[in-house]
Amino acid sequence: MSAPEQGNGAAPAWAKAAANQSRLAFGLAVTELARRDERVVAVSADTLDLIGLRGFIEHAPAHVIDVGIAEQNAMGVAAGLATTGLRPFVCGYAPFITARSMEQVRNEVAYADQRVVIGAAASGVSLAVSGGTHHALEDLALMRSFPNMTVVVPADAHEAYNATLATDEIEGPVYLRLGGRVPEPAVTPVDAPFSVGRATRLAEGADVTVVACGALVAPALDAAAELAKQGIGARVLNMSTIKPLDEDAILAAAEETRGIVTAEEHHLTGGLGGAVAELLAVRRPAPMRMVGMPDEFACVGPTDRIRARYGMSAKHIAAACLELMG
Amino acid sequence: MSNREALLRALSAHALDIRRNTWRALRAAGAGHMGGSLSAADLLAALYFHYLRLRPAEPDWPERDRFVLSKGHANPALGAALAQAGFVDDGFLDTFYAYESLFGMHPDIKVPGVEMCTGALGHGLSVALGMALGSRVQGKDWRTVAMLGDGELQEGSNWEAAMAAAHLAPLRLTAIVDYNKVQQSGHVSEMLGLEPLADKWRAFGWRVSECDGHDMAEIVDALDALPVAPDRPSLLIAHTVKGKGASFAEDTHLWHNNAVSEEVYEKAMAELEGPA
Numbered sequence: 388m389s390a391p392e393q394g395n396g397a398a399p400a401w402a403k404a405a406a407n408q409s410r411l412a413f414g415l416a417v418t419e420l421a422r423r424d425e426r427v428v429a430v431s432a433d434t435l436d437l438i439g440l441r442g443f444i445e446h447a448p449a450h451v452i453d454v455g456i457a458e459q460n461a462m463g464v465a466a467g468l469a470t471t472g473l474r475p476f477v478c479g480y481a482p483f484i485t486a487r488s489m490e491q492v493r494n495e496v497a498y499a500d501q502r503v504v505i506g507a508a509a510s511g512v513s514l515a516v517s518g519g520t521h522h523a524l525e526d527l528a529l530m531r532s533f534p535n536m537t538v539v540v541p542a543d544a545h546e547a548y549n550a551t552l553a554t555d556e557i558e559g560p561v562y563l564r565l566g567g568r569v570p571e572p573a574v575t576p577v578d579a580p581f582s583v584g585r586a587t588r589l590a591e592g593a594d595v596t597v598v599a600c601g602a603l604v605a606p607a608l609d610a611a612a613e614l615a616k617q618g619i620g621a622r623v624l625n626m627s628t629i630k631p632l633d634e635d636a637i638l639a640a641a642e643e644t645r646g647i648v649t650a651e652e653h654h655l656t657g658g659l660g661g662a663v664a665e666l667l668a669v670r671r672p673a674p675m676r677m678v679g680m681p682d683e684f685a686c687v688g689p690t691d692r693i694r695a696r697y698g699m700s701a702k703h704i705a706a707a708c709l710e711l712m713g
Numbered sequence: 714m715s716n717r718e719a720l721l722r723a724l725s726a727h728a729l730d731i732r733r734n735t736w737r738a739l740r741a742a743g744a745g746h747m748g749g750s751l752s753a754a755d756l757l758a759a760l761y762f763h764y765l766r767l768r769p770a771e772p773d774w775p776e777r778d779r780f781v782l783s784k785g786h787a788n789p790a791l792g793a794a795l796a797q798a799g800f801v802d803d804g805f806l807d808t809f810y811a812y813e814s815l816f817g818m819h820p821d822i823k824v825p826g827v828e829m830c831t832g833a834l835g836h837g838l839s840v841a842l843g844m845a846l847g848s849r850v851q852g853k854d855w856r857t858v859a860m861l862g863d864g865e866l867q868e869g870s871n872w873e874a875a876m877a878a879a880h881l882a883p884l885r886l887t888a889i890v891d892y893n894k895v896q897q898s899g900h901v902s903e904m905l906g907l908e909p910l911a912d913k914w915r916a917f918g919w920r921v922s923e924c925d926g927h928d929m930a931e932i933v934d935a936l937d938a939l940p941v942a943p944d945r946p947s948l949l950i951a952h953t954v955k956g957k958g959a960s961f962a963e964d965t966h967l968w969h970n971n972a973v974s975e976e977v978y979e980k981a982m983a984e985l986e987g988p989a
Contacts, residue, residue, distance in 0.1 A: 428850060449849070449850055450850060452846060452881065454873070454877045454881075455873075455876070455877060455880075457873035457876075457877065459835075459839065459869075459870040459873055460839045460842070460870060460873035460874045460877055462839070463836055463838075463839025463840045463842070463843060463870070463874065464839050464840075464842050464843035464846065464874075464877070465843060466829070466839075466840055466843060467781075467829070467839065467840040467841060467842060467843020467844040467845075467846070467847065468843040468844070468846060468847045468850075469843075470779075470822075470828060470829065470840075470843070470844060470847070471779075471843075471844055471847030471848065471851065472775070472847070472851075473847050473850060473851070475843075490833055490836070491836060491839070491870075494830055494831075494833050494836060495829060495830065495836060495839075495840055498830050499822045499829055499830045500822075
């Protein structure tokens with residue numbers, strides 16, 4: 388798989404600073420939004436460097452509030468800030484800023500419908516050797532279940548930056564799932580405007596469709612390239628918004644190809660695969676296979692080996708496509 | 714009559730009305746949290762009719778003081794204060810628990826004058842801290858007050874907020890503890906004691922004062938003396954009695970949240986006669 392075109396000129400400064408890390412791209416985009424709009428504030432739970440907020444602190448120190456290692460308080464503070472007309476971005480480690488503060492997310496953010504953007508870094512199994520206490524493989528299921536919540540899973544640093552800028556147009560709560568300190572190959576253009584709720588087609592194919600998000604978009608493209616060698620055309624949809632789901636793109640894929648394989652670094656229950664299955668079951672039943680984390684906790688190890696062991700690799704996506712096609 | 718006497722008399726009358734209106738709402742619903750509503754009635758009267766700078770006709774007035782009822786189960790008393798202040802129509806009080814009503818067991822941000830959906834305990838102080846930070850970030854001078862229950866201080870999230878507020882000070886932030894000493898299953902001291910409560914807050918970096926939460930003169934003096942000190946957030950411990958004003962319901966967990974029959978309503982209202 389080759390990196391996408393970088394446009395005509397050199398990569399922008401933010402892209403160099405982000406170094407292909409979606410978590411840093413998020414912080415840089417928040418900083419850019421802060422330069423444009425003095426209502427932007429950041430709430431951090433001892434995650435200033437994880438998220439890359441030092442530039443924001445330089446720009447407007449009073450607008451970056453770190454509440455320490457206290458995610459419940461971080462979420463409540465963010466909601467309180469939002470009620471005063473400010474536009475808070477609350478950041479933390481995905482496993483903690485979701486599960487630890489889930490009641491605050493439900494009540495003060497989702498139920499009270501406050502415009503809080505949650506930036507959740509180190510999602511999936513990116514905190515590999517940290518073990519199951521630090522893996523976030525249920526966050527999409529949790530966040531997707533709350534009314535009012537928009538759920539976005541950027542596929543790379545470029546999309547993380549552009550999606551974060553695009554949250555400016557959303558007036559309700561947003562969950563942005565970000566990567567950790569592991570390589571995130573670029574799969575989207577550096578300068579592509581992000582449309583919330585719109586999937587992008589990264590590969591064309593008429594035989595089968597892979598609907599992927601986040602860290603499994605790059606493997607999905609690799610799988611499509613491998614299938615192409617066997618004469619199989621795999622369409623690849625980057626489903627970077629899980630909620631609201633791009634129903635038209637999924638229904639079209641179900642109509643135009645022989646079936647759908649979903650791919651995500653998340654438990655098989657309740658995430659992207661669940662969302663697609665819920666849609667198809669009701670609107671247009673179609674053959675489906677789901678690639679993701681089975682119903683168990685991952686072992687300790689390097690992220691790429693965990694992904695391979697639990698079935699979240701290009702090889703597994705290609706195999707699922709072949710199985711689906713019989 | 715001096716201005717102060719007139720003020721205290723007016724606030725006491727408001728407090729009496731809050732208690733009456735609390736029972737009125739509970740009667741409409743057939744049930745509700747009387748204990749924690751009645752203990753907070755005098756404090757709410759002093760807040761809504763003396764301390765807080767609010768514009769009931771313009772509930773979203775950007776410069777308004779913010780009030781967060783963290784102990785959201787005292788919503789009947791809050792609803793009474795909001796109705797008496799003119800944020801909502803008087804008839805709002807008769808919709809407590811009604812189908813599709815915005816006046817449920819716990820405050821709803823969609824009600825004019827309500828700043829946050831609360832009632833899941835241990836959440837309000839963090840939200841209030843966010844509001845106080847919002848004031849400072851925007852260079853405003855509104856004040857933020859959170860009312861906390863004593864039982865809810867058993868939730869650890871309060872102490873995250875307390876630690877952060879002291880660290881992030883100076884802020885225009887006050888927390889009031891409605892210290893009625895009783896929670897759902899019994900006396901707080903028997904369930905999970907809080908003492909030494911004032912020392913705990915001092916240790917967390919707050920400046921603490923205390924008052925009798927049913928003595929209007931003491932309440933007014935305590936509120937007028939805020940902040941306790943300008944450098945740190947203020948904590949006002951208001952010593953109260955659960956179920957205050959209904960002799961049968963005072964100082965017992967048995968009247969935390971109960972059914973309210975016509976007989977109970979009449980009995981309660983008979984004890985709430987106005988001044989001669």
